[in-house]
Structure formats: structure tokens, C-alpha cells
Amino acid sequence: MTSRDVTRPICIIGLGLIGGSLLRDLAAHGHAVYGFNRSTSGTRKATKEGFEVSNDLVETLRRAEADGALIVLAVPMPAVAGLLDALAEHAPSCGFTDVVSVKAEVYALVKERGMEDRYVGGHPMAGTAESGWSASRAGLFRRAAWVITFDHAVDTEGEVPQEWIELWTDVVRMIIITGAEAIPARVDRHDAAVARISHLPHILAETLAVVGDNGGALAQSLAAGSFRDATRVASTEPELVRAMCETNAPALLTALDEALELLQDARASLASETSDLSELVDAGYRSRVRFDAREGNRSESVSPVKISSRPVLRLHPGGEGWVNQLIQAESLGGRIEVF
Amino acid sequence: MTSRDVTRPICIIGLGLIGGSLLRDLAAHGHAVYGFNRSTSGTRKATKEGFEVSNDLVETLRRAEADGALIVLAVPMPAVAGLLDALAEHAPSCGFTDVVSVKAEVYALVKERGMEDRYVGGHPMAGTAESGWSASRAGLFRRAAWVITFDHAVDTEGEVPQEWIELWTDVVRMIIITGAEAIPARVDRHDAAVARISHLPHILAETLAVVGDNGGALAQSLAAGSFRDATRVASTEPELVRAMCETNAPALLTALDEALELLQDARASLASETSDLSELVDAGYRSRVRFDAREGNRSESVSPVKISSRPVLRLHPGGEGWVNQLIQAESLGGRIEVF
Known part of the structure; x- marks a missing residue:
């Protein structure tokens, strides 16, 4: 040993x-x-x-x-x-x-x-x-x-x-x-983090799956890769999703409220005379680019030596x-x- | 000819x-x-x-x-x-x-x-x-x-x-x-459908990317496949996303309002004494299963003859x-x- x-x-x-x-x-x-x-x-x-x-x-x-x-x-x-x-x-x-x-x-x-x-x-x-x-x-x-x-x-x-x-x-x-x-x-930091990067994605995927389905046969026929990827986790067993999300309700509420505020702002802009989604779209783009940069070698590298x-x-x-x-x-x- | x-x-x-x-x-x-x-x-x-x-x-x-x-x-x-x-x-x-x-x-x-x-x-x-x-x-x-x-x-x-x-x-x-x-x-049916299965996914992906990023280094370090898939389209050039979504504002508003209603219901349930997300999660699961069934041979079949x-x-x-x-x-x- x-x-x-x-x-x-x-x-x-x-x-x-x-x-x-x-x-x-x-x-x-x-x-x-x-x-x-x-x-x-x-x-x-x-x-x-x-x-x-x-x-x-x-x-x-x-x-x-x-x-x-x-x-x-x-x-x-x-x-x-x-x-x-x-x-x-x-x-x-x-x-x-x-x-x-x-x-x-x-x-x-x-x-x-x-x-x-x-x-x-x-x-x-x-x-x-x-x-x-x-x-x-x-x-x-x-x-x-x-x-x-x-x-x-x-x-x-x-x-x-x-x-x-x-x-x-x-x-x-x-x-x-x-x-x-x-x-x-620590327990609370963990739960706050996974609410953002695991549980909120489940909630959004379920929501998107329903709204897409509401569009009927035409919408489903036109759905391509972005819809498939974005709803992928909605195919998880409902019991598992509920167990995760309901058990982490306080932290998930914080993350969901942040999402709702962004979506309400986007809604207000879309409903105005001159809709301008630049705030959300630019912020989302920057966030995703940072995520890619951080993830870096973890998943994107083609190097045989993974660091x-x-x-x-x-x-x-x-x-x-x-x-x-x-x-x-x-x-x-x-x-x-x-x- | x-x-x-x-x-x-x-x-x-x-x-x-x-x-x-x-x-x-x-x-x-x-x-x-x-x-x-x-x-x-x-x-x-x-x-x-x-x-x-x-x-x-x-x-x-x-x-x-x-x-x-x-x-x-x-x-x-x-x-x-x-x-x-x-x-x-x-x-x-x-x-x-x-x-x-x-x-x-x-x-x-x-x-x-x-x-x-x-x-x-x-x-x-x-x-x-x-x-x-x-x-x-x-x-x-x-x-x-x-x-x-x-x-x-x-x-x-x-x-x-x-x-x-x-x-x-x-x-x-x-x-x-x-x-x-x-x-x-027809023009209006098309625009209503793509609002659901293409433009709303962009809005949700941008939102999720921001909320995940707000979680700082720990959240980003824990983010795995579901977060990566769900935010993938947030890496699209912001100008392209804005052009699509802003040009289709009326149809996107309809889809976004449906999403907001589902999310608000989920929020209310999470904030209550006995959170119960079964309505959203069951509906999302069923919708996604229907999508898979419809898509069927289009992308999932391993048959060499694609029908x-x-x-x-x-x-x-x-x-x-x-x-x-x-x-x-x-x-x-x-x-x-x-x-």
C-alpha cells in the first residue's frame, strides 16, 4: 500500500x-x-x-x-x-x-x-x-x-x-x-453552484420542450440541432429531476429569479417599439466564451496529453x-x- | 433536362x-x-x-x-x-x-x-x-x-x-x-414556429450562460455536459442572434410569454412549503419524448437507409x-x- x-x-x-x-x-x-x-x-x-x-x-x-x-x-x-x-x-x-x-x-x-x-x-x-x-x-x-x-x-x-x-x-x-x-x-456553496449549472438547465429544458411542443407538428418538423441540444435533459426520468430540483429549492429559486429577471427585461425590450436585445445577447455571448476558455483543455483539446x-x-x-x-x-x- | x-x-x-x-x-x-x-x-x-x-x-x-x-x-x-x-x-x-x-x-x-x-x-x-x-x-x-x-x-x-x-x-x-x-x-406560421424552436432556445441559452457565469469559478468548474449543451448556441455571433430575434419580435413574444408563465408557476411552487414541480417536469418529459418519436429516423436511426x-x-x-x-x-x- x-x-x-x-x-x-x-x-x-x-x-x-x-x-x-x-x-x-x-x-x-x-x-x-x-x-x-x-x-x-x-x-x-x-x-x-x-x-x-x-x-x-x-x-x-x-x-x-x-x-x-x-x-x-x-x-x-x-x-x-x-x-x-x-x-x-x-x-x-x-x-x-x-x-x-x-x-x-x-x-x-x-x-x-x-x-x-x-x-x-x-x-x-x-x-x-x-x-x-x-x-x-x-x-x-x-x-x-x-x-x-x-x-x-x-x-x-x-x-x-x-x-x-x-x-x-x-x-x-x-x-x-x-x-x-x-x-x-462547502454544502451551501455546492448547492448554490449546482442550482445554476445543473438544476436551472433542467427547468429551462422542460420549459422549452413544452413551448416547442405547443407549436404543433410544423414547429416540431422544423426543429433542428439547437432545439434538440437545448431540450436533451428533458428526457431524464421526471422523478430524478424533481428529486434534484425540489430538494434544492432555495438555491434553485435564487438562480431562477436571476433568469426570470433577464427574461423579463428581454420581454420588455421585445414588446417596445424598438426592440434591442443587445444587453442579454452580448452578456450571454461573453459568458459562454468565458466558459469555453475556462473549460479549455478539459474537453476541447485535441492534444493526446490532457491537462x-x-x-x-x-x-x-x-x-x-x-x-x-x-x-x-x-x-x-x-x-x-x-x- | x-x-x-x-x-x-x-x-x-x-x-x-x-x-x-x-x-x-x-x-x-x-x-x-x-x-x-x-x-x-x-x-x-x-x-x-x-x-x-x-x-x-x-x-x-x-x-x-x-x-x-x-x-x-x-x-x-x-x-x-x-x-x-x-x-x-x-x-x-x-x-x-x-x-x-x-x-x-x-x-x-x-x-x-x-x-x-x-x-x-x-x-x-x-x-x-x-x-x-x-x-x-x-x-x-x-x-x-x-x-x-x-x-x-x-x-x-x-x-x-x-x-x-x-x-x-x-x-x-x-x-x-x-x-x-x-x-x-405561410409566412406567419413559419415565424411562429421558428420563434418556438429556434429563437426562444437562443434567448434561454443566453440567459443560462449569464446565470451560470454569475456563479463564479466554482459553478463554472462544476459545469458539465448539460450546461455545455444548453448554452451552446450562446456562442453564436451576437449580431446574428439579435437580427433573428428582434426581427421576429411579435412571434417570439408569444413563445417567451408561454415560457415565462411556466417558469413563474415553477417559481411559485419552489417558493411554497411543499414544492412540487411535477406539472412542469412531467409535461416537459412527455413533450421531449414526443419530439424524439417524431424525429425518429431523421436523426436517430442507425439504419443505412435513412427514411x-x-x-x-x-x-x-x-x-x-x-x-x-x-x-x-x-x-x-x-x-x-x-x-
Whole structure:
């Protein structure tokens, strides 16, 4: 084991697109990993492929408790509360992380149960419109942002237990094994950011899909690439979209209100004698150009050596000023490496 | 010459992405075609590639007049009025069409000048964020919708001149040569449809780009595929976006107001105690699924034999009931073939 290896086995609860892909990456890396899947058919398929997967939650949690595993909750938001109770009962000393796309609500449930000392929030920014074990694949997280929260270190003003620091470091290492980039962000900052770049796009796509459909057969016949791209995420399962957006209502409201103000201004201009959309259109163009520039090598480069466009900060967890380094990385959207 | 051939030479004014690609397709088909380009460098490049391209507008229009060409106005909206005046002076008997993305304003300029008898509106639904001769390419229009207007036939209640019917038929044949599908639509129906599926997507993309950018470095770092796809058209030149949207203000207002109502409802629900986005999300999902189903073979099929998903209507221009057939095709978003 090198200093870069996760120091404990990993137990994944929920083997859908995210959990299943994580299982594949960790197993391919040679790390001890096993999991639980609710679906019998998914369990059977995964087992056939040679993975250690059980259909029995209690047994899986007990095994995690016995070998001091890091538990990954890879279930949708509605399943989290019940799973935390199961953890409290069957794996009371394991550290755990999650992959839910909204962090405040998960953290509230964790705090209600007094489990902050053994929890580190996570959110891999990867996924497709598909779901389930059969959609999982190795390499899903390569070059993706994987948010890791650190509120507990800030809230305890540096007096965070050493066990938590070790847990946090293991989660970073797990992220890096998958090829993802570990981006530190506090719960509220994360939720505010994803409201803008993930949840608002869903709301706008649903809206556009409806307005286009209202145009009937002629409008649909004329729709081309821009309509298809702009409504793509409207084909996501409605339950998933609702779970994300409704759970993040306060942050999404802020983003939606900004959008509504821009759209109302555009509306007023279009309704006036001399419509002039230059303010919105110029601002949108500049914003998109900045996005392209920032994204840079991340997706556009044709160079065979992909260099991340995210700034990197190397830090020693628990070391002098490390929490301030995390806050600095957060403000830059930077990735971290630990030593 | 077969019955499917355009009965006259074609003269294209403006050799940017659309005009240039049309020139390439017609020349590849062996049809007599020449054009005018304002840019000296574009003219030089096109000439080097063996195309008949002039830098002299008056000379080009006089040549069109001399050989009875079909003139295609492939210029942006702001250049149309001046060009119509030049046509009136230097090519007073030529029939013409255009490729501008909004049809009401062009038709108003045509009617102001009493040129309805020799005009048929057109709009190919193809394009990229690039522009200019260097962006043009053969095959750009393959399988694209190319709208052809027929208001003059409706307005004259079937008493439309035979010359106009022949002109209209030639425009259909020209469209079919490019591999595009000719979709008949009246000016106002066209403008209402493109407001929904082309102009509103631009407005929403600009808005989303700004709101995402407002989230600063963290939000931009976390932005992934859904944000990139949803803001893609915000990278279009601002002047082009403004020209489309501002010129189509009344129809765009209708579409934007529908969007605003849906977004306001979503906002109200998010702000309430028990946020429930099911109405919007379910409707958006259903709309997008319908769009996919309609688009069907048009873009998703992996079959080597591409079959259009648009219904086809075969008609004889000027024949009994042909205008009603056009109205029927319009309501279906159908493509037409002429015999």
C-alpha cells in the first residue's frame, strides 16, 4: 500500500449508474470493494461479472462494520434517511460518504442523527440519462469534477477529530482512483453552484420542450440541432429531476429569479417599439466564451496529453492552514491533491 | 433536362455559409449556377475552386436578367431592402427567393415594392455557429427542413399568375437538389414556429450562460455536459442572434410569454412549503419524448437507409386543390414533392 491508497476496504450501498461505475473503477484498481444492490437482477448480473455484490443490506453493513470499511451511499435522496438509520444500527463505527446531487438536505439528516464525525459529503458531476447497474461502466468519472465537502472542519474551527481527517483523506484518494478531480466545496456553496449549472438547465429544458411542443407538428418538423441540444435533459426520468430540483429549492429559486429577471427585461425590450436585445445577447455571448476558455483543455483539446484546466492545490489534511487552503480552492473551483 | 430539373440558371447573391453551400450543391449537380460575393477574399477563394463568382453586384444582376435566372438572396436581413431595390433596377423580370430566417419582414419589403408576383420565400433550417464562404460545404442541407412559403397563392385565391407557379416549382426543385426536404408554410406560421424552436432556445441559452457565469469559478468548474449543451448556441455571433430575434419580435413574444408563465408557476411552487414541480417536469418529459418519436429516423436511426420521418405529399403545382394540399402539408409539418 502506498500513501496514495485508500486505507480501508470500500463498501458501496446502491449499484446504479454511479455506485456501479465506482465499484468497477475500484475493482479495476485492485482495491478491496464490495457492495449491496436492492435489485435482484442487478445483483445477479454484477455477481456474474465477478464482483462481490450482496442482496442483503444488513449483512453487507455488518461486514463493513467488521472490517472497518468506508461506506459509500450511492442511493437517491429519498432513500438516504432510512439508510442512515440502518448505518447507525448495523455499522455504527464506519465512516461514510454519499453521492447525492444536493448536499444540504443530506447534511441535515446526518446532523439530526449526530453522525457528523463520520460523514464527508460527495457529489460526482457525471451521469447520463440512463440509470441502473446495466448503465454503469468503468471510467465514467474520468476528468469529471467530484465535489467533496468540508463543513465539519470549518464548523469545529480546526478541532475536528483526527478520525474525520483520515476519513476525509480516504474519500479524496477514492475520488482520485476513479480519475475524477476532487473539488472541495462547502454544502451551501455546492448547492448554490449546482442550482445554476445543473438544476436551472433542467427547468429551462422542460420549459422549452413544452413551448416547442405547443407549436404543433410544423414547429416540431422544423426543429433542428439547437432545439434538440437545448431540450436533451428533458428526457431524464421526471422523478430524478424533481428529486434534484425540489430538494434544492432555495438555491434553485435564487438562480431562477436571476433568469426570470433577464427574461423579463428581454420581454420588455421585445414588446417596445424598438426592440434591442443587445444587453442579454452580448452578456450571454461573453459568458459562454468565458466558459469555453475556462473549460479549455478539459474537453476541447485535441492534444493526446490532457491537462486539467482546473487549478490544483496540494495540501496536507490536518496540517497548518489546511482549512483555509480548502476555502481558497473552493473559491477557484480548484482541484486538490493530498500528501 | 428532366421534369425534376430547375428550368433556369440560378444566381446566388451572397456566398456565406448558406449561399456558398447552395452554390456547391448546385454545381455538383451539374446545374448552371453563378453568384456574387461582397468579400474580395471569398470571391477569390471561390473562383480558385472553379466556381463562377463575381465581385460586381450590378454586373451579376444584369447577367441574371439576360439569362432569366432564378435569383437567391442569401444575405442577412439588414441587406435585403437595398438588394430588392437593386433587383428592381438591374434584374426587373427575374423571379427570386431568399434564405432569411424570419419571413414576415422580408415579405413586407417585397410587398412594399410590389414584387409579390416574382417572389417565393425560403428558409433552410441548417447552419452552424460559423459563417462566411470558408464555412460553406457541399451537403449542408441534406435531410434538413427547407421552408417554402406560399402566401401569394392563398392571397390571390387561386388566381396566382402561371409565372409565379413556375417560379415556385423551380424553388421546390432547387431545394430537392440539395437533399433538403421542402416544407410548405405561410409566412406567419413559419415565424411562429421558428420563434418556438429556434429563437426562444437562443434567448434561454443566453440567459443560462449569464446565470451560470454569475456563479463564479466554482459553478463554472462544476459545469458539465448539460450546461455545455444548453448554452451552446450562446456562442453564436451576437449580431446574428439579435437580427433573428428582434426581427421576429411579435412571434417570439408569444413563445417567451408561454415560457415565462411556466417558469413563474415553477417559481411559485419552489417558493411554497411543499414544492412540487411535477406539472412542469412531467409535461416537459412527455413533450421531449414526443419530439424524439417524431424525429425518429431523421436523426436517430442507425439504419443505412435513412427514411424521412416527415409525411410526404405529392402535388401538382397549379392543379386542382393544390393550395389546400399545401395548407394540409403545413399543418402536418410535411414535406412535398412536385410532379
